[in-house]
Amino acid sequence: MSTDERNxxxxxxxxxxxxxxxxxxxxxxxxxxxxxxxxxxxxMGVRVGMDVDKPDFVGVVDVDPDSETxxxxxxxxxxxxxxxxxxxxxxxxxxSSCHAEGLVRDHLIVPGQRSSRIHIIDTSDPRDPxxxxxxxxxxxxxxxxxxxxxxxxxxxxxxxxxxxxxANGELPGGFLQLDQDDFSIDGHWEVDRGDMxxxxxxxxQPRHGVMLSTEWAAPETYYPGFDLDDVEAxxxxxxxxxxxxxxxxxxxxxxxxxxxxxxxxxxxxHNPEETEGYVGAALSSNILRFWEAEDxxxxxxxxxxxxxxxxxxxxxxxxGLVTDILLSLDDQYMxxxxxxxxxxxxYDISDTGNPRLVDQCWVGGxxxxxxxxxxxxxxxAPQMLQLSRDGRRLYWTTSLFSSWDNQFYPEIGEKGxxxxxxxxxxxxxxxxxxEEFVVDFGDAPGGPARAHEIRWPGGDCTSDVWQ
Amino acid sequence: MSHEVTLEWRxxxxxxxxxxxxxxxxxxxxxxxxxxxxGCLYGACATCTGRLLEGGLVHVKRARGLKPQHRQDGYxxxxxxxxxxxxxxxxxxxxxxxxxxxxxx
Numbered sequence: 001m002s003t004d005e006r007n008x009x010x011x012x013x014x015x016x017x018x019x020x021x022x023x024x025x026x027x028x029x030x031x032x033x034x035x036x037x038x039x040x041x042x043x044m045g046v047r048v049g050m051d052v053d054k055p056d057f058v059g060v061v062d063v064d065p066d067s068e069t070x071x072x073x074x075x076x077x078x079x080x081x082x083x084x085x086x087x088x089x090x091x092x093x094x095x096s097s098c099h100a101e102g103l104v105r106d107h108l109i110v111p112g113q114r115s116s117r118i119h120i121i122d123t124s125d126p127r128d129p130x131x132x133x134x135x136x137x138x139x140x141x142x143x144x145x146x147x148x149x150x151x152x153x154x155x156x157x158x159x160x161x162x163x164x165x166x167a168n169g170e171l172p173g174g175f176l177q178l179d180q181d182d183f184s185i186d187g188h189w190e191v192d193r194g195d196m197x198x199x200x201x202x203x204x205q206p207r208h209g210v211m212l213s214t215e216w217a218a219p220e221t222y223y224p225g226f227d228l229d230d231v232e233a234x235x236x237x238x239x240x241x242x243x244x245x246x247x248x249x250x251x252x253x254x255x256x257x258x259x260x261x262x263x264x265x266x267x268x269x270h271n272p273e274e275t276e277g278y279v280g281a282a283l284s285s286n287i288l289r290f291w292e293a294e295d296x297x298x299x300x301x302x303x304x305x306x307x308x309x310x311x312x313x314x315x316x317x318x319x320g321l322v323t324d325i326l327l328s329l330d331d332q333y334m335x336x337x338x339x340x341x342x343x344x345x346x347y348d349i350s351d352t353g354n355p356r357l358v359d360q361c362w363v364g365g366x367x368x369x370x371x372x373x374x375x376x377x378x379x380x381a382p383q384m385l386q387l388s389r390d391g392r393r394l395y396w397t398t399s400l401f402s403s404w405d406n407q408f409y410p411e412i413g414e415k416g417x418x419x420x421x422x423x424x425x426x427x428x429x430x431x432x433x434x435e436e437f438v439v440d441f442g443d444a445p446g447g448p449a450r451a452h453e454i455r456w457p458g459g460d461c462t463s464d465v466w467q
Numbered sequence: 468m469s470h471e472v473t474l475e476w477r478x479x480x481x482x483x484x485x486x487x488x489x490x491x492x493x494x495x496x497x498x499x500x501x502x503x504x505x506g507c508l509y510g511a512c513a514t515c516t517g518r519l520l521e522g523g524l525v526h527v528k529r530a531r532g533l534k535p536q537h538r539q540d541g542y543x544x545x546x547x548x549x550x551x552x553x554x555x556x557x558x559x560x561x562x563x564x565x566x567x568x569x570x571x572x
Contacts, residue, residue: 049514051476051560053502083506083514114506114514137508146511169511169531220531223506224513225567227534316571402506402514406564413560 023105024095024464028270031095031459032329035389038456039064040126043419044086045076045441045449048114049402050413052447055079056086058110058121058129059451061419061439063395071437076445077129079119084112085402088453090151090159092120092180095464096206097155105459107132109159109178111148113401114223116140118148118161120183126457133183141167143187145176147219150201153180155467160189162199165219173199173218190243194250198237201265204245206467207272211243212290212298214263214279225403231283236262240279240290242298254300256281260288265324269331269352272466276352278303280322280336287322287336289353303355304347306338311366318366323400324384326461328391333358333426335385339400340408342368342381344422346394346431358429361422364398373420374438380409380417386454387424387461394431395421397441399450416441416448470550474501475520476559491527492517492545492556503545504560510547516563517545522554537566 025031045057060075079086092107093100108121108129118140120133140146140163147164154160159178166172175189198215205211215237216222221230230236238261242252256263261283268277276291287304308317320338327334327349334347334355342365347355362368365381372378380398387394399405399417406413419439422431441451455463469487472495486495493515496503506514513532519541528547530538542565543556 048506049504049560049563051502051504053500083504083508085506114512115508146507165511168529169507169509219507220511223511224516224532224563226570227567228570314569314572318571403512403563403567406560407567407569410561410564413564 023093023097023100023103024459028329028331028466031464032389032391035458037390038388039067040074040457041386041395042089042108042123042126042129042455042457043397044089044110044452045444046086046399046402046452047447047449048083048085049406050448052449053082054446055082056084056112057444057449058086058108059444060127060129071439073439073441073444075127075129077121077131078446079112080131080134081115081117083115084117085114086110086452087113087401088149088151089455091153091459091463092159093153094459095466096153107183109151109161109183111151111161113147113149116146116148123457135183135185139185140176143176143185145174145188147173148176149199152202152204152465154204155206157181158186162202162213164199164216169219169223171218172197189248190250191248192250194241195253196241196250200237203266203268203277204465205268205272205275206245206465208275208292209245210275210292211245212266212268212277213241213243214266215239216262216264223403225407231261236283238263240266252298254290254298256288256300258284259286259302260284263288267325267327267462269327270329270461270464270466271331274331278325278327278334280325282322283319285320285322285338287325287334287355301353303353309341309367326385326387328387328426329389329461330391333391335387335394337382337385337396339365339381339383341365344382344385344394344396346424346429348429359431361431361433363420363433373433373435376418376438376440377411378418378420379411379415379442380405382420384453386456389456389460391426392424393421394424395419395454397451397454399452402450405450412450414448416444417450418442419451419454471553472550473555474503474558475555477557477561486550490549492524492548492550496545503558504563505546508546510544513544513563513566515545516566517543518557518562518565519543520555520557523551524548524554524556525551533566542566
């Protein structure tokens with residue numbers, strides 16, 4: 001059963017060892033092996049910060065090599081307003097509700113990072129998504145929250161969104177909870193945020209009752225672009241926060257200091273037994289591993305340090321800028337991007353504390369020799385990653401965030417960014433750029449756009465959590 | 468009273484828009500369909516940054532997305548700015564990038 005056919009829900013696939021059917025897969029391995037190859041992708045298309053007088057859109061990209069429109073942007077659903085900055089997005093429900101009867105994975109929650117507007121998109125037909133509901137910014141500001149980022153559906157019929165600022169775009173941020181049935185705002189998720197002020201991404205491991213959240217900065221700080229003075233003034237994050245998933249209380253702060261400046265994307269293994277994970281510290285360009293110690297406290301260590309590089313045209317050494325990180329569904333490989341360098345790295349993490357670099361793919365950015373693919377310039381560098389469920393195809397886009405794009409890769413602001421792919425050979429521990437696959441969002445209908453986060457209908461490595 | 472605001476793009480394009488009393492420049496440019504970039508609409512994100520070349524303009528909400536130096540240099544956030552006289556303003560997506568040069572280059 002394809003996972004992107006109309007009205008797909010996982011009660012369509014076999015769920016033999018459970019009597020109750022739900023919207024996900026009973027285990028990460030089931031998702032990896034029982035789902036079919038992705039045929040379409042949802043990709044955010046962003047026009048903010050460009051001289052393109054059009055809204056952002058939810059794009060549909062054909063990723064089925066047997067299709068006549070393979071590697072084309074086959075649909076764009078424009079938002080009702082301009083200026084949203086669509087960024088990250090998530091599902092109404094996922095494998096974390098695998099056993100809940102009656103739930104169908106058929107709605108995407110698509111926030112505007114700048115507008116604080118939240119769109120609910122009906123994806124019953126993944127090739128023809130439609131806007132079902134819009135939560136206007138005023139309703140979000142009423143909760144004294146702004147700048148929505150990570151969306152996860154959570155058990156118990158709720159959706160939780162990390163929010164980076166208060167209603168003025170200042171600190172503190174928090175978490176917004178929506179109801180899964182009617183997508184109305186419940187209020188804040190958290191009961192006690194302790195010393196947490198900055199927010200960004202989060203991951204949770206419900207079997208262990210833990211959630212961990214990361215830090216970017218106040219919206220008023222990162223929205224206008226990256227200023228080193230703000231780092232020196234302590235306005236950027238360097239810590240992550242451990243929360244009690246059940247009581248929704250802040251438990252512990254892990255402070256990384258210089259080793260962990262701007263910890264952005266956080267991933268825990270898909271295996272629900274695991275009590276560890278990784279976070280990519282963008283500015284320090286390190287991967288930090290964290291784990292629960294025997295006494296229940298959480299500890300951390302640096303496991304990967306991406307060396308800065310000298311560039312003839314730059315005054316100072318250039319950091320990699322680790323902006324996205326992803327774990328394969330079998331938790332055997334980690335991939336991450338170095339947005340300022342121009343590479344994607346693949347690590348064997350079977351020994352979790354000792355990641356082993358097995359391959360690297362260079363394209364675009366400030367250091368790759370290859371600066372074009374299929375006749376298209378690579379504007380920007382590998383950034384948002386998405387891996388196929390079977391772990392054999394890694395896709396990425398090259399835009400980071402409108403103002404940061406315009407600062408570091410101004411050509412994205414004029415001509416949009418691109419989506420690319422590498423074929424991954426997990427048995428051999430290597431990957432290879434697919435020179436046949438490129439989607440140039442510079443050619444998007446209505447004008448160029450920045451391509452950002454990618455998701456498959458039916459769920460993926462960064463959407464699904466298991467109870 | 469309303470004011471005539473002349474917008475200048477860096478590619479040489481020019482347009483004039485009538486900004487009504489108690490209307491922000493962004494509201495007026497949207498009404499006129501001029502396609503000037505914007506984002507948050509409350510003065511935090513600086514997507515709507517312009518540079519005041521001539522005339523009087525006030526921020527009616529705090530322009531949080533600008534640093535004091537930016538304001539001294541004439542940068543304004545059009546989504547929270549109202550003219551107090553006829554003005555000339557440099558606009559377009561490129562203007563925002565002036566605020567944050569690449570710190571390592």
